[in-house]
Amino acid sequence: MTRIKNLADLHKIKEEVQSKNRLRSSLDYPEHLVQIKVGMATCGIASGAKETMKYLNDELEQQAIDAVVTKTGCLGYCYAEPTIEVTLPGKEPVVFGYVDKAKVVEIIDVYIKRGEQVEGIIPLNFQTIDD
Amino acid sequence: MNDNKKQLRIALRNCGFINPEIIDDYISRDGYMALGKCLTEHTPEETIKEIKDSGLRGRGGGGFPTGLKWEITRKSESDQKYVVCNADEGDPGAFMDRSILEGDPHSVIEAMAICGYCIGADKGLVYIRAEYPLAIERLQIALSQAREYGLLGENIFRSGFNFDIEIRFGAGAFVCGEETALIHSMEGLRGEPTFKPPFPSVSGYLGKPTNVNNVETFANIPAILNKGAAWFSSIGTEKSKGTKVFALAGKINNVGLIEVPMGTTLREVIYEIGGGIRDGKKFKSVQTGGPSGGCLTTDFLDTPIDYDNLIDAGSMMGSGGMIVMDEDDCMVAIAKFYLEFTLEESCGKCSPCRIGNKRLHEILDKITSGRGEFQDIERLQLLSQVIKDTSLCGLGQTSPNPVLSTIANFEDEYLAHVNEGKCPAGQCKALLKYEIIEDLCTGCTLCFRNCPVGAISGERRQPHYIDQSLCIKCGVCYEKCKFNAITLS
Ligand SMILES: Cc1cc2nc3c(=O)[nH]c(=O)nc-3n(C[C@H](O)[C@H](O)[C@H](O)COP(=O)(O)O)c2cc1C
Ligand code: SF4
Ligand code: SF4
Numbered sequence: 001m002t003r004i005k006n007l008a009d010l011h012k013i014k015e016e017v018q019s020k021n022r023l024r025s026s027l028d029y030p031e032h033l034v035q036i037k038v039g040m041a042t043c044g045i046a047s048g049a050k051e052t053m054k055y056l057n058d059e060l061e062q063q064a065i066d067a068v069v070t071k072t073g074c075l076g077y078c079y080a081e082p083t084i085e086v087t088l089p090g091k092e093p094v095v096f097g098y099v100d101k102a103k104v105v106e107i108i109d110v111y112i113k114r115g116e117q118v119e120g121i122i123p124l125n126f127q128t129i130d131d
Numbered sequence: 132m133n134d135n136k137k138q139l140r141i142a143l144r145n146c147g148f149i150n151p152e153i154i155d156d157y158i159s160r161d162g163y164m165a166l167g168k169c170l171t172e173h174t175p176e177e178t179i180k181e182i183k184d185s186g187l188r189g190r191g192g193g194g195f196p197t198g199l200k201w202e203i204t205r206k207s208e209s210d211q212k213y214v215v216c217n218a219d220e221g222d223p224g225a226f227m228d229r230s231i232l233e234g235d236p237h238s239v240i241e242a243m244a245i246c247g248y249c250i251g252a253d254k255g256l257v258y259i260r261a262e263y264p265l266a267i268e269r270l271q272i273a274l275s276q277a278r279e280y281g282l283l284g285e286n287i288f289r290s291g292f293n294f295d296i297e298i299r300f301g302a303g304a305f306v307c308g309e310e311t312a313l314i315h316s317m318e319g320l321r322g323e324p325t326f327k328p329p330f331p332s333v334s335g336y337l338g339k340p341t342n343v344n345n346v347e348t349f350a351n352i353p354a355i356l357n358k359g360a361a362w363f364s365s366i367g368t369e370k371s372k373g374t375k376v377f378a379l380a381g382k383i384n385n386v387g388l389i390e391v392p393m394g395t396t397l398r399e400v401i402y403e404i405g406g407g408i409r410d411g412k413k414f415k416s417v418q419t420g421g422p423s424g425g426c427l428t429t430d431f432l433d434t435p436i437d438y439d440n441l442i443d444a445g446s447m448m449g450s451g452g453m454i455v456m457d458e459d460d461c462m463v464a465i466a467k468f469y470l471e472f473t474l475e476e477s478c479g480k481c482s483p484c485r486i487g488n489k490r491l492h493e494i495l496d497k498i499t500s501g502r503g504e505f506q507d508i509e510r511l512q513l514l515s516q517v518i519k520d521t522s523l524c525g526l527g528q529t530s531p532n533p534v535l536s537t538i539a540n541f542e543d544e545y546l547a548h549v550n551e552g553k554c555p556a557g558q559c560k561a562l563l564k565y566e567i568i569e570d571l572c573t574g575c576t577l578c579f580r581n582c583p584v585g586a587i588s589g590e591r592r593q594p595h596y597i598d599q600s601l602c603i604k605c606g607v608c609y610e611k612c613k614f615n616a617i618t619l620s
Binding site for chain 1: 136137138139140141143144145146147148149150151152155156158159160161163164167168171226229230233234235263265266280281282288289354358384385386387388389390404
């Protein structure tokens with residue numbers, strides 16, 4: 001890593017990450033990806049998020065789906081852990097709760113591959129500082 | 132505000148959005164921008180003024196104005212000063228600080244560096260309980276990434292400002308969350324509180340001026356500096372600005388971590404965000420402030436949550452634990468539960484706290500086991516007052532609050548225990564009575580064969596009988612009987 005010396009260096013990193021994320025989720029971009037975040041705070045892990053993440057990775061790889069799976073912190077829905085957020089290219093992010101292996105299969109087959117609705121979506125109930 | 136969006140995430144702005152182990156993710160959401168601007172464009176005084184103007188108050192429990200604390204520490208003259216982050220988080224059921232450190236460790240690191248710049252410190256310490264391994268791991272990863280980028284270390288943003296952070300592990304004692312005890316624990320001494328003043332801002336770690344803030348307090352700082360004091364102070368109530376994170380737990384449908392603007396009512400939190408009481412039961416009480424707080428009734432459901440309103444209502448904000456109780460919870464037993472916790476956690480330095488709480492607990496135990504008498508309620512109140520008035524630290528001074536608030540708000544339950552020998556919620560086992568209804572009993576002998584203490588007798592095909600002097604109220608017979616012949620009263 002190179003040292004950050006000034007605000008311009010920070011802005012550069014910010015823009016790089018943002019544009020990478022924008023491209024990944026754009027249908028016009030040939031290398032677009034399905035982006036998945038798994039809630040991996042203590043609450044999520046205690047409910048099986050590690051197993052969910054591993055299973056998710058294995059399934060996506062086996063089915064050759066272009067996706068990037070990352071871990072993230074607690075979204076606050078501890079009652080519904082494990083939770084994952086799925087962003088299909090060109091679509092808004094969607095959060096699913098109670099994601100065990102069976103749910104992973106359903107999400108991949110129905111939501112990711114066919115783009116159809118799946119039960120178990122948690123409506124976002126907060127505003128962010130940018131709203 | 133959009134009706135189904137009662138929450139506003141400021142301290143949790145990145146939790147669940149970024150990968151906490153990748154610093155670039157944090158930077159992509161304006162991370163380290165506030166630090167960069169402070170160091171290159173603003174004086175410490177300007178930055179402190181911004182924090183003061185924002186109205187931010189400490190989220191660790193006390194609610195002391197953060198900007199003022201920074202100013203006092205800045206004005207304390209010394210060759211060496213320290214910034215301390217209090218990540219002890221000892222309240223039962225609380226996990227706000229853990230979630231922030233696990234989901235967004237850089238926000239705390241950035242804020243500590245800003246604090247160091249403002250007060251004139253080049254060293255920061257995070258005091259965290261060793262039971263938080265994941266938070267510690269993510270914090271360590273974040274610290275090393277920040278160092279690699281030169282966001283910690285020497286000459287940060289080429290401003291001449293140096294700052295680095297060390298982690299110190301606590302053994303998970305509640306009293307070590309009290310700032311003077313925390314400092315002694317870091318010095319390698321016993322984790323016991325000492326008298327204030329001097330406040331840590333004047334004489335803290337190793338006798339040097341030390342600014343202690345809570346994790347959530349720090350997590351708010353970068354957002355305030357990026358969006359401005361005016362923005363922050365437009366959120367909340369007159370004297371409590373911004374938001375508060377709560378760990379919502381107990382008999383509620385949506386257990387979880389929430390962040391709401393100050394001034395949100397308990398009703399909104401419990402019914403709209405929390406999804407109401409589990410299994411359609413009736414709400415009885417909500418406990419805030421952990422072992423230092425109190426239990427509020429339905430009368431307070433429409434009280435806007437802020438520091439002052441909660442104190443007026445006989446509880447306190449505390450660090451953010453919020454436990455919801457339903458009709459099945461016995462308030463005397465709840466008070467006893469908190470006292471058990473306090474007893475375990477009292478450091479033992481002051482007799483009123485060490486012995487007084489033990490006596491309170493004994494009286495509560497007497498009441499819940501059916502041996503209470505009317506005078507016990509008065510004894511509880513009297514002793515509570517003495518403990519409050521004569522304990523050295525916040526732990527002892529607030530430990531009787533759960534007792535006092537349950538007596539104030541649920542006196543009828545105490546009276547039912549001591550006068551009628553009844554527990555209205557049916558929780559106090561000693562006051563329960565399992566009995567066999569003769570007309571329904573078929574004499575199948577199932578309960579007789581399952582009772583672990585042989586309290587049940589009777590001939591086959593004849594009604595059975597429970598000897599109350601032998602019964603240990605285990606409830607096995609009640610579960611086993613296929614004919615609903617056993618009642619509980
Ligand atoms: C018994 C006791 C336990 C405390 N535990 C904590 C704690 O776990 N975390 C915390 O931040 N503050 C705790 N405090 C409050 C601290 O003493 C101190 O006021 C706080 O860390 C200051 O930070 P703030 O101004 O940002 O809230 C505790 C206080 C007492 C009396
Ligand atoms: S009040 Fe209790 S916890 Fe606090 S110093 Fe005294 S004995 Fe220790
Ligand atoms: S199990 Fe029920 S029916 Fe059978 S003997 Fe006991 S009380 Fe009577």
